[in-house]
């Protein structure tokens with residue numbers, strides 16, 4: 337497959353995953369209501385049992401897989417095709433370090449995702465499958481985020497997400513051919529804003545729970 341199509345696929349799956357992050361971050365933010373996780377668990381129950389959402393979840397897993405595999409292939413082809421290029425041009429002169437490090441940042445995010453799905457999603461779905469009941473996710477969050485190491489790992493995951501989104505959001509539009517002097521500044525501002533706000537809100541979840549601000 338030629339590289340331009342790989343980039344289009346990267347852009348499309350990236351935007352799809354961004355829409356997932358908006359929903360995920362929005363639902364999880366319900367913990368900040370500080371009502372003992374009542375509203376959060378009600379929303380989580382709807383998401384975890386609604387048949388339409390269950391089918392969409394299959395799309396989400398496929399979206400993640402395509403984005404990760406395509407990302408690795410692009411990264412491999414780029415490093416193989418021009419190992420000297422950035423050195424020769426001085427690197428930072430024509431691109432930012434995080435745009436050149438999408439492979440590395442993506443890998444850190446992947447490690448975070450493995451840890452994260454092992455913490456919540458896999459045990460919850462396994463429990464639903466075997467007993468028909470969901471796990472108490474709010475209590476689980478409080479338990480997991482009572483461990484300082486886990487809080488640090490989650491905050492590091494959010495920092496990787498920040499760097500990844502900082503380049504990825506803008507780059508998705510470019511890969512889809514949306515590159516116009518009129519819209520580029522709006523995309524840049526929206527992309528930077530989203531890259532800051534979304535990981536920040538996520539990072540506040542383990543932090544506020546660790547310090548007992550959310551009960």
Ligand code: HEM
Nearest residue numbers: 364384393452456457460461473477490497538539541542
């Ligand atoms: C840092 C704060 C975060 C918390 C407290 C959190 C919490 C949760 C919880 C409780 C679930 C389980 C939902 C269920 O079983 O129905 C979940 C699922 C998931 N989370 Fe997160 N999450 C966080 C950040 C992230 C980030 C940054 C990403 C992606 C980069 C992410 C990706 C996912 C995925 C892919 C799933 C499984 C998909 C699904 O539930 O359908 N999460 N998360």
